[in-house]
Amino acid sequence: MIAAAAALAAALGGCGVPESTTRSVDEVARQFMAAVERGDGGLACSLLTPEAAGSVGSGDQTCVEAFGDLDLPRGGSVRRTEVWSDEAQVQTGVDTLFVTNLSSGWRVAAAGCTARPPRPYDCEVQG
Amino acid sequence: MRRWLRDNGLSVFFGTIFLLALLGQAAAGLADYNNHQLAAGGDPVSFGRYVTSSGFAVDVAENWQSEYLQFLLMVSATVWLVQRGSTESKPPEDIGRESRKRQQIGRYAAADSPRWAKVGGWRTALYSRSLGLVMGTIFLGSWLAQSVAGRAAYNAEQLSELSDPISWLGYVTSADFWNRTLQNWQSEFLAVASMVLLTIYLRQRGSPESKPVGAPHHSTGVEG
Numbered sequence: 200m201i202a203a204a205a206a207l208a209a210a211l212g213g214c215g216v217p218e219s220t221t222r223s224v225d226e227v228a229r230q231f232m233a234a235v236e237r238g239d240g241g242l243a244c245s246l247l248t249p250e251a252a253g254s255v256g257s258g259d260q261t262c263v264e265a266f267g268d269l270d271l272p273r274g275g276s277v278r279r280t281e282v283w284s285d286e287a288q289v290q291t292g293v294d295t296l297f298v299t300n301l302s303s304g305w306r307v308a309a310a311g312c313t314a315r316p317p318r319p320y321d322c323e324v325q326g
Numbered sequence: 327m328r329r330w331l332r333d334n335g336l337s338v339f340f341g342t343i344f345l346l347a348l349l350g351q352a353a354a355g356l357a358d359y360n361n362h363q364l365a366a367g368g369d370p371v372s373f374g375r376y377v378t379s380s381g382f383a384v385d386v387a388e389n390w391q392s393e394y395l396q397f398l399l400m401v402s403a404t405v406w407l408v409q410r411g412s413t414e415s416k417p418p419e420d421i422g423r424e425s426r427k428r429q430q431i432g433r434y435a436a437a438d439s440p441r442w443a444k445v446g447g448w449r450t451a452l453y454s455r456s457l458g459l460v461m462g463t464i465f466l467g468s469w470l471a472q473s474v475a476g477r478a479a480y481n482a483e484q485l486s487e488l489s490d491p492i493s494w495l496g497y498v499t500s501a502d503f504w505n506r507t508l509q510n511w512q513s514e515f516l517a518v519a520s521m522v523l524l525t526i527y528l529r530q531r532g533s534p535e536s537k538p539v540g541a542p543h544h545s546t547g548v549e550g
Contacts, residue, residue, distance in 0.1 A: 248367060249367070250367040281481075281485075281491050283380075283478055283481035283482040283484075283485055283491055284379060284380060284381075284478060284479070284482035285368065285482065286481075286482045286485035286486050287485065288485050288490070288491065297485060297488055299368065299485075299486070301368065301369050302369040308486075309488055312488065314490070316490070319487055319488040319489045320488045320489065322488060325488065326367055
Protein backbone atom coordinates (compact mmCIF):
# COMPACT_ATOMS: atom_id res chain seq x y z
CA MET A 200 0.00 0.00 0.00
CA ILE A 201 2.79 2.41 0.91
CA ALA A 202 4.61 1.55 -2.28
CA ALA A 203 1.41 2.10 -4.26
CA ALA A 204 0.90 5.53 -2.73
CA ALA A 205 4.50 6.48 -3.44
CA ALA A 206 4.13 5.22 -6.99
CA LEU A 207 1.07 7.40 -7.43
CA ALA A 208 2.98 10.44 -6.26
CA ALA A 209 6.11 9.81 -8.24
CA ALA A 210 4.97 8.35 -11.49
CA LEU A 211 1.59 9.81 -12.25
CA GLY A 212 1.45 13.36 -13.47
CA GLY A 213 3.32 15.24 -10.81
CA CYS A 214 7.02 14.70 -10.95
CA GLY A 215 8.46 16.22 -14.06
CA VAL A 216 7.90 16.19 -17.78
CA PRO A 217 10.31 14.54 -20.25
CA GLU A 218 12.88 16.95 -21.66
CA SER A 219 11.80 15.94 -25.16
CA THR A 220 8.29 17.24 -24.48
CA THR A 221 9.56 20.62 -23.35
CA ARG A 222 11.78 20.79 -26.44
CA SER A 223 8.79 20.05 -28.68
CA VAL A 224 6.80 22.85 -27.05
CA ASP A 225 9.71 25.28 -27.34
CA GLU A 226 10.20 24.42 -31.00
CA VAL A 227 6.55 25.14 -31.83
CA ALA A 228 6.78 28.42 -29.90
CA ARG A 229 9.96 29.43 -31.79
CA GLN A 230 8.44 28.59 -35.16
CA PHE A 231 5.33 30.59 -34.31
CA MET A 232 7.33 33.62 -33.14
CA ALA A 233 9.46 33.45 -36.28
CA ALA A 234 6.33 33.29 -38.45
CA VAL A 235 4.90 36.33 -36.64
CA GLU A 236 8.21 38.17 -37.09
CA ARG A 237 8.23 37.50 -40.84
CA GLY A 238 4.52 38.10 -41.25
CA ASP A 239 4.14 34.53 -42.52
CA GLY A 240 0.44 34.02 -41.90
CA GLY A 241 0.45 30.61 -43.57
CA LEU A 242 2.98 29.11 -41.19
CA ALA A 243 1.58 30.93 -38.17
CA CYS A 244 -1.97 29.74 -38.84
CA SER A 245 -0.79 26.16 -39.37
CA LEU A 246 0.75 26.27 -35.91
CA LEU A 247 -2.50 27.41 -34.27
CA THR A 248 -5.17 25.08 -32.95
CA PRO A 249 -8.25 24.88 -35.23
CA GLU A 250 -10.23 26.94 -32.71
CA ALA A 251 -7.54 29.62 -32.45
CA ALA A 252 -7.18 29.77 -36.25
CA GLY A 253 -10.95 30.06 -36.52
CA SER A 254 -10.96 32.99 -34.12
CA VAL A 255 -8.43 34.86 -36.31
CA GLY A 256 -10.48 34.52 -39.47
CA SER A 257 -13.85 36.21 -39.39
CA GLY A 258 -16.62 36.50 -41.88
CA ASP A 259 -15.22 35.84 -45.33
CA GLN A 260 -11.58 36.02 -44.30
CA THR A 261 -9.49 32.96 -43.57
CA CYS A 262 -6.89 32.88 -40.84
CA VAL A 263 -4.10 33.47 -43.36
CA GLU A 264 -5.90 36.45 -44.88
CA ALA A 265 -6.73 38.03 -41.53
CA PHE A 266 -3.39 37.30 -39.88
CA GLY A 267 -1.79 40.47 -41.16
CA ASP A 268 -4.37 42.56 -39.30
CA LEU A 269 -3.26 41.18 -35.95
CA ASP A 270 -0.94 43.17 -33.70
CA LEU A 271 1.00 40.34 -32.07
CA PRO A 272 4.21 41.16 -30.18
CA ARG A 273 7.35 40.62 -32.25
CA GLY A 274 10.82 39.58 -31.19
CA GLY A 275 11.43 37.81 -27.92
CA SER A 276 12.78 34.35 -27.29
CA VAL A 277 11.76 31.37 -25.22
CA ARG A 278 12.55 32.34 -21.62
CA ARG A 279 10.50 29.95 -19.53
CA THR A 280 8.33 26.94 -20.38
CA GLU A 281 5.95 25.09 -18.11
CA VAL A 282 4.30 21.88 -19.28
CA TRP A 283 1.45 20.25 -17.37
CA SER A 284 -0.10 17.18 -19.00
CA ASP A 285 -1.24 18.29 -22.50
CA GLU A 286 -1.02 22.01 -21.78
CA ALA A 287 1.94 24.37 -21.77
CA GLN A 288 2.78 28.02 -21.20
CA VAL A 289 5.76 29.70 -22.87
CA GLN A 290 7.06 33.05 -21.65
CA THR A 291 9.01 34.85 -24.40
CA GLY A 292 9.84 38.14 -22.76
CA VAL A 293 7.45 40.04 -25.02
CA ASP A 294 4.51 37.62 -25.03
CA THR A 295 2.95 34.68 -23.26
CA LEU A 296 1.89 31.74 -25.43
CA PHE A 297 -0.46 28.97 -24.41
CA VAL A 298 0.24 25.73 -26.25
CA THR A 299 -1.83 22.55 -26.26
CA ASN A 300 -1.08 19.00 -27.37
CA LEU A 301 -3.40 17.69 -30.07
CA SER A 302 -3.22 14.41 -32.01
CA SER A 303 -1.43 16.41 -34.73
CA GLY A 304 1.17 17.69 -32.25
CA TRP A 305 1.66 20.75 -30.09
CA ARG A 306 -0.24 23.79 -31.34
CA VAL A 307 -0.56 27.38 -30.11
CA ALA A 308 -3.94 27.85 -28.45
CA ALA A 309 -3.48 31.52 -27.50
CA ALA A 310 -1.04 34.32 -28.31
CA GLY A 311 -0.71 38.03 -27.73
CA CYS A 312 -1.64 37.49 -24.10
CA THR A 313 -1.73 40.12 -21.36
CA ALA A 314 -1.82 39.11 -17.71
CA ARG A 315 -4.64 40.52 -15.61
CA PRO A 316 -4.55 38.56 -12.37
CA PRO A 317 -6.55 37.07 -10.81
CA ARG A 318 -8.53 36.72 -14.04
CA PRO A 319 -7.31 34.66 -17.02
CA TYR A 320 -5.00 36.24 -19.58
CA ASP A 321 -6.57 38.47 -22.21
CA CYS A 322 -5.28 37.18 -25.56
CA GLU A 323 -5.50 38.63 -29.02
CA VAL A 324 -5.60 35.14 -30.50
CA GLN A 325 -7.41 32.45 -28.58
CA GLY A 326 -9.55 29.41 -29.33
CA MET B 327 -7.83 -24.30 -1.67
CA ARG B 328 -11.41 -24.37 -0.49
CA ARG B 329 -10.26 -24.03 3.10
CA TRP B 330 -7.95 -21.17 2.17
CA LEU B 331 -10.83 -19.35 0.49
CA ARG B 332 -13.03 -19.96 3.50
CA ASP B 333 -10.38 -18.65 5.91
CA ASN B 334 -9.59 -15.62 3.75
CA GLY B 335 -12.99 -14.94 2.23
CA LEU B 336 -13.39 -11.46 3.67
CA SER B 337 -10.14 -10.12 2.24
CA VAL B 338 -10.67 -11.90 -1.09
CA PHE B 339 -14.16 -10.43 -1.39
CA PHE B 340 -13.19 -6.87 -0.57
CA GLY B 341 -9.95 -7.09 -2.57
CA THR B 342 -11.89 -8.24 -5.60
CA ILE B 343 -14.60 -5.60 -5.45
CA PHE B 344 -11.92 -2.96 -4.81
CA LEU B 345 -10.19 -3.91 -8.07
CA LEU B 346 -13.50 -4.00 -9.95
CA ALA B 347 -14.51 -0.61 -8.58
CA LEU B 348 -11.12 0.85 -9.48
CA LEU B 349 -11.50 -0.48 -13.02
CA GLY B 350 -15.01 0.95 -13.19
CA GLN B 351 -13.77 4.30 -11.93
CA ALA B 352 -11.11 4.31 -14.64
CA ALA B 353 -13.67 3.56 -17.35
CA ALA B 354 -16.16 6.16 -16.15
CA GLY B 355 -13.39 8.68 -15.55
CA LEU B 356 -12.04 8.16 -19.06
CA ALA B 357 -15.46 8.78 -20.59
CA ASP B 358 -15.95 11.91 -18.49
CA TYR B 359 -12.45 13.22 -19.27
CA ASN B 360 -12.90 12.70 -23.01
CA ASN B 361 -16.25 14.49 -22.93
CA HIS B 362 -14.48 17.49 -21.41
CA GLN B 363 -11.67 17.20 -23.93
CA LEU B 364 -14.04 17.30 -26.90
CA ALA B 365 -16.02 20.19 -25.39
CA ALA B 366 -12.78 22.16 -24.96
CA GLY B 367 -11.61 21.45 -28.51
CA GLY B 368 -9.04 18.89 -27.52
CA ASP B 369 -8.58 15.28 -28.58
CA PRO B 370 -9.81 12.22 -26.66
CA VAL B 371 -7.15 10.08 -24.94
CA SER B 372 -6.71 6.33 -24.66
CA PHE B 373 -7.42 4.24 -21.55
CA GLY B 374 -3.71 3.74 -20.94
CA ARG B 375 -3.05 7.44 -21.24
CA TYR B 376 -5.86 8.28 -18.84
CA VAL B 377 -4.90 5.84 -16.05
CA THR B 378 -1.37 7.27 -16.08
CA SER B 379 -2.64 10.84 -15.96
CA SER B 380 -2.61 13.23 -13.04
CA GLY B 381 -6.39 13.50 -13.26
CA PHE B 382 -6.88 9.81 -12.52
CA ALA B 383 -4.13 9.78 -9.92
CA VAL B 384 -5.65 12.61 -7.90
CA ASP B 385 -9.14 11.07 -8.06
CA VAL B 386 -7.75 7.82 -6.62
CA ALA B 387 -5.40 9.39 -4.08
CA GLU B 388 -7.94 11.78 -2.59
CA ASN B 389 -10.15 8.81 -1.71
CA TRP B 390 -7.34 6.65 -0.38
CA GLN B 391 -5.97 9.33 1.97
CA SER B 392 -9.34 9.88 3.60
CA GLU B 393 -9.91 6.15 4.14
CA TYR B 394 -6.59 5.72 5.89
CA LEU B 395 -7.12 8.87 7.93
CA GLN B 396 -10.42 7.37 9.03
CA PHE B 397 -8.65 4.17 10.12
CA LEU B 398 -5.87 6.12 11.84
CA LEU B 399 -8.34 8.20 13.82
CA MET B 400 -10.51 5.22 14.65
CA VAL B 401 -7.57 3.14 15.84
CA SER B 402 -6.16 6.00 17.90
CA ALA B 403 -9.31 7.62 19.25
CA THR B 404 -10.81 4.36 20.53
CA VAL B 405 -7.90 4.03 22.99
CA TRP B 406 -9.07 7.06 24.92
CA LEU B 407 -12.63 7.82 23.82
CA VAL B 408 -15.65 5.60 24.41
CA GLN B 409 -19.26 5.37 23.32
CA ARG B 410 -21.38 3.48 25.78
CA GLY B 411 -23.47 0.84 24.03
CA SER B 412 -21.52 0.82 20.75
CA THR B 413 -19.72 -2.18 19.27
CA GLU B 414 -17.08 0.23 18.00
CA SER B 415 -16.09 1.14 21.56
CA LYS B 416 -14.58 -0.59 24.56
CA PRO B 417 -16.25 -0.28 27.97
CA PRO B 418 -15.62 3.01 29.80
CA GLU B 419 -13.71 1.22 32.59
CA ASP B 420 -11.07 0.19 30.04
CA ILE B 421 -10.20 3.70 28.81
CA GLY B 422 -6.47 4.04 28.07
CA ARG B 423 -3.67 1.77 26.83
CA GLU B 424 -4.54 -0.98 29.33
CA SER B 425 -2.24 -3.11 31.45
CA ARG B 426 0.63 -5.25 30.13
CA LYS B 427 -1.20 -8.30 31.41
CA ARG B 428 -4.40 -7.38 29.58
CA GLN B 429 -2.41 -6.67 26.43
CA GLN B 430 -0.35 -9.86 26.74
CA ILE B 431 2.97 -8.05 26.58
CA GLY B 432 6.35 -9.32 27.74
CA ARG B 433 6.03 -11.97 30.44
CA TYR B 434 2.28 -12.01 29.97
CA ALA B 435 2.58 -12.99 26.31
CA ALA B 436 1.31 -16.43 25.27
CA ALA B 437 3.40 -19.07 23.51
CA ASP B 438 1.84 -18.17 20.20
CA SER B 439 1.92 -14.40 20.72
CA PRO B 440 3.79 -12.39 18.06
CA ARG B 441 7.53 -12.38 18.79
CA TRP B 442 7.75 -8.61 19.11
CA ALA B 443 5.02 -8.71 21.77
CA LYS B 444 7.31 -10.85 23.93
CA VAL B 445 10.78 -9.37 23.46
CA GLY B 446 10.21 -6.01 25.13
CA GLY B 447 12.21 -2.84 24.51
CA TRP B 448 11.79 -0.73 21.38
CA ARG B 449 10.50 -3.67 19.38
CA THR B 450 7.49 -4.15 21.65
CA ALA B 451 6.97 -0.40 21.88
CA LEU B 452 6.98 -0.14 18.10
CA TYR B 453 4.81 -3.20 17.58
CA SER B 454 2.33 -1.86 20.14
CA ARG B 455 1.80 1.15 17.86
CA SER B 456 2.29 -0.53 14.49
CA LEU B 457 -1.32 -0.40 13.33
CA GLY B 458 -1.64 3.34 13.85
CA LEU B 459 1.81 3.98 12.45
CA VAL B 460 1.11 2.09 9.24
CA MET B 461 -2.32 3.67 8.79
CA GLY B 462 -0.81 7.07 9.41
CA THR B 463 2.04 6.48 6.99
CA ILE B 464 -0.29 5.35 4.22
CA PHE B 465 -2.54 8.35 4.95
CA LEU B 466 0.35 10.81 4.68
CA GLY B 467 1.74 9.07 1.60
CA SER B 468 -1.56 9.13 -0.26
CA TRP B 469 -2.29 12.70 0.87
CA LEU B 470 1.09 13.70 -0.54
CA ALA B 471 0.22 11.83 -3.74
CA GLN B 472 -3.07 13.75 -3.86
CA SER B 473 -1.22 17.05 -3.53
CA VAL B 474 1.33 16.24 -6.23
CA ALA B 475 -1.12 14.77 -8.74
CA GLY B 476 -3.74 17.35 -7.84
CA ARG B 477 -1.35 20.20 -8.56
CA ALA B 478 -0.52 18.67 -11.96
CA ALA B 479 -4.19 18.25 -12.89
CA TYR B 480 -5.04 21.73 -11.56
CA ASN B 481 -2.22 23.38 -13.49
CA ALA B 482 -3.24 21.65 -16.73
CA GLU B 483 -6.72 23.06 -16.22
CA GLN B 484 -5.29 26.49 -15.38
CA LEU B 485 -3.36 26.56 -18.64
CA SER B 486 -6.35 25.38 -20.68
CA GLU B 487 -8.26 28.33 -19.21
CA LEU B 488 -5.40 30.77 -20.02
CA SER B 489 -4.33 31.22 -16.39
CA ASP B 490 -0.94 30.82 -14.73
CA PRO B 491 0.08 27.52 -13.11
CA ILE B 492 0.81 27.55 -9.38
CA SER B 493 3.49 26.13 -7.05
CA TRP B 494 3.02 23.09 -4.80
CA LEU B 495 2.76 25.37 -1.78
CA GLY B 496 0.23 27.45 -3.63
CA TYR B 497 -1.76 24.33 -4.44
CA VAL B 498 -1.85 22.86 -0.92
CA THR B 499 -3.25 26.17 0.32
CA SER B 500 -5.72 26.40 -2.55
CA ALA B 501 -9.47 25.96 -2.54
CA ASP B 502 -9.20 23.05 -5.00
CA PHE B 503 -6.96 21.01 -2.66
CA TRP B 504 -9.01 21.65 0.45
CA ASN B 505 -12.31 21.17 -1.35
CA ARG B 506 -11.15 17.72 -2.50
CA THR B 507 -9.72 16.91 0.95
CA LEU B 508 -12.63 18.05 3.07
CA GLN B 509 -15.36 16.57 0.91
CA ASN B 510 -13.70 13.20 1.48
CA TRP B 511 -13.06 13.75 5.19
CA GLN B 512 -16.65 14.69 5.98
CA SER B 513 -18.00 11.48 4.51
CA GLU B 514 -15.46 9.33 6.36
CA PHE B 515 -16.18 10.96 9.69
CA LEU B 516 -19.91 10.64 9.06
CA ALA B 517 -19.48 6.93 8.30
CA VAL B 518 -17.60 6.29 11.55
CA ALA B 519 -20.05 8.32 13.59
CA SER B 520 -22.92 6.40 11.98
CA MET B 521 -21.37 3.04 12.84
CA VAL B 522 -20.57 4.13 16.38
CA LEU B 523 -24.13 5.26 17.03
CA LEU B 524 -26.22 2.85 14.96
CA THR B 525 -24.60 -0.22 16.51
CA ILE B 526 -26.00 0.87 19.86
CA TYR B 527 -29.59 0.31 18.79
CA LEU B 528 -29.53 -1.78 15.60
CA ARG B 529 -28.44 -5.38 15.03
CA GLN B 530 -27.12 -7.55 12.18
CA ARG B 531 -27.35 -11.16 13.23
CA GLY B 532 -24.07 -13.04 12.76
CA SER B 533 -21.89 -10.02 12.06
CA PRO B 534 -18.96 -9.21 14.35
CA GLU B 535 -19.74 -5.58 13.61
CA SER B 536 -23.01 -5.98 15.54
CA LYS B 537 -23.96 -6.94 19.05
CA PRO B 538 -25.94 -10.18 19.44
CA VAL B 539 -29.55 -9.53 18.54
CA GLY B 540 -30.67 -9.93 22.13
CA ALA B 541 -27.86 -7.91 23.70
CA PRO B 542 -29.04 -4.87 25.65
CA HIS B 543 -28.45 -1.39 24.22
CA HIS B 544 -26.18 -0.43 27.11
CA SER B 545 -23.73 -3.30 26.56
CA THR B 546 -20.49 -1.92 25.10
CA GLY B 547 -17.83 -3.52 22.89
CA VAL B 548 -19.78 -6.79 22.55
CA GLU B 549 -19.55 -8.63 19.21
CA GLY B 550 -22.33 -10.70 17.64
